[in-house]
């Protein structure tokens with residue numbers, strides 16, 4: 001006992017001088033060790049449990065120690081919130097000796113054997129149970145296990161296929177009307193690199209054709225109704241027609257003054273419409289590649305063009321915040337019929353439902369508007385029916401299902417949503433893309449969706465068979 005007192009007082013004064021920041025690590029450790037035998041029987045016994053760091057130790061350190069030995073303060077240069085620092089020790093060296101709790105200075109301090117070295121320095125000491133747990137933890141190897149951070153749960157369907165399609169992002173996809181093939185286009189507009197167009201076999205996911213189509217990003221791609229002609233529109237202000245079997249160029253459609261954002265074949269396959277950043281819509285003869293008409297009227301980029309199922313109407317969505325409806329004339333070209341105002345910001349996409357009864361438009365702000373399409377297409381008959389809300393960022397493209405009941409939308413929020421048009425509700429959210437989703441399309445049988453993203457992939461999704469409405 002006398003021994004112990006002597007050691008203890010020496011130990012205390014050494015520790016004190018250490019606190020006056022004289023590096024006395026060696027002496028400190030030496031004394032800490034020789035005081036062990038004496039202190040051993042004064043320490044609360046180690047707990048008789050299998051210690052779980054996350055459950056037993058971490059909360060205790062957090063509650064009693066971290067405010068002085070954590071990210072904000074490191075008293076005596078000692079941190080207890082990180083494994084590396086906790087095991088390395090502080091100004092006076094190692095405080096935790098794995099496997100040997102009685103020799104660990106930390107245990108002696110928290111046991112409060114010495115008023116001058118107790119931890120925490122003031123207030124309630126740890127209980128005997130808490131010290132026992134710390135001892136058992138150290139005796140069992142001082143295993144430091146960090147609580148696992150669960151990755152955010154991705155609910156909803158997983159993609160069926162993911163194709164690494166275009167390095168600079170996929171901006172347009174389209175199915176062949178027979179359904180066996182899919183075309184995609186992309187390219188990085190920041191690079192002086194040819195933008196590519198690819199044709200894929202749907203079932204095998206095999207690349208059948210790869211065309212270096214335009215000087216830069218190929219913004220738009222479409223297949224003619226008979227599947228024989230591939231049309232592309234690019235950043236280089238041109239549209240091109242290609243033989244879909246061989247990949248040979250058939251015609252270059254020159255006339256736009258700025259990039260071609262979108263294109264669409266008329267249902268009879270004879271005409272192709274192109275929309276451009278030059279604010280016009282142009283009509284071209286597919287057989288000859290000759291320009292047939294230029295439709296002027298928009299006050300901003302025309303982002304999407306779409307024919308009605310009969311081919312009598314043409315819709316154009318523009319960054320001037322409107323959708324224009326153009327009607328076919330006797331002479332075979334189109335003239336302005338109506339201007340749909342309802343969007344407060346850029347309109348990116350427009351689509352007719354295949355039954356010809358509705359029109360959907362969407363864009364910045366993340367809203368989809370559904371419009372009634374009057375029989376005969378009288379201007380005053382285009383009335384707003386509903387607004388679909390859900391996306392958290394701009395909508396880039398929309399497409400109706402073949403049965404006209406569903407709508408798919410792609411967004412800057414990296415998701416694709418599937419909507420029940422009549423119920424005005426989201427049926428599903430498809431998540432998995434790691435960048436803006438630029439484009440989405442239904443397969444002709446309505447069973448699949450293809451989406452293309454800035455992440456470079458084309459993903460194919462199954463359209464769920466059960467259509468339970470949930471308000472997501």
Ligand code: HEC
Pocket residue numbers: 019061064065066067068069075076077078089090091092093095105106109110116117119120121122126
């Ligand atoms: C209110 C602030 C405070 C709290 C809470 C606190 N400590 Fe300390 N700790 C200190 C100070 C100050 C020192 C320096 C010695 C001194 O002045 O007593 C120190 C030193 C230490 C040392 C020695 C480090 C070295 O190498 O010099 C250890 C080990 C230690 N504390 C462990 C703990 C543990 C374990 C807890 C929680 C049970 C704890 N401390 C809670 C303030 C605190």
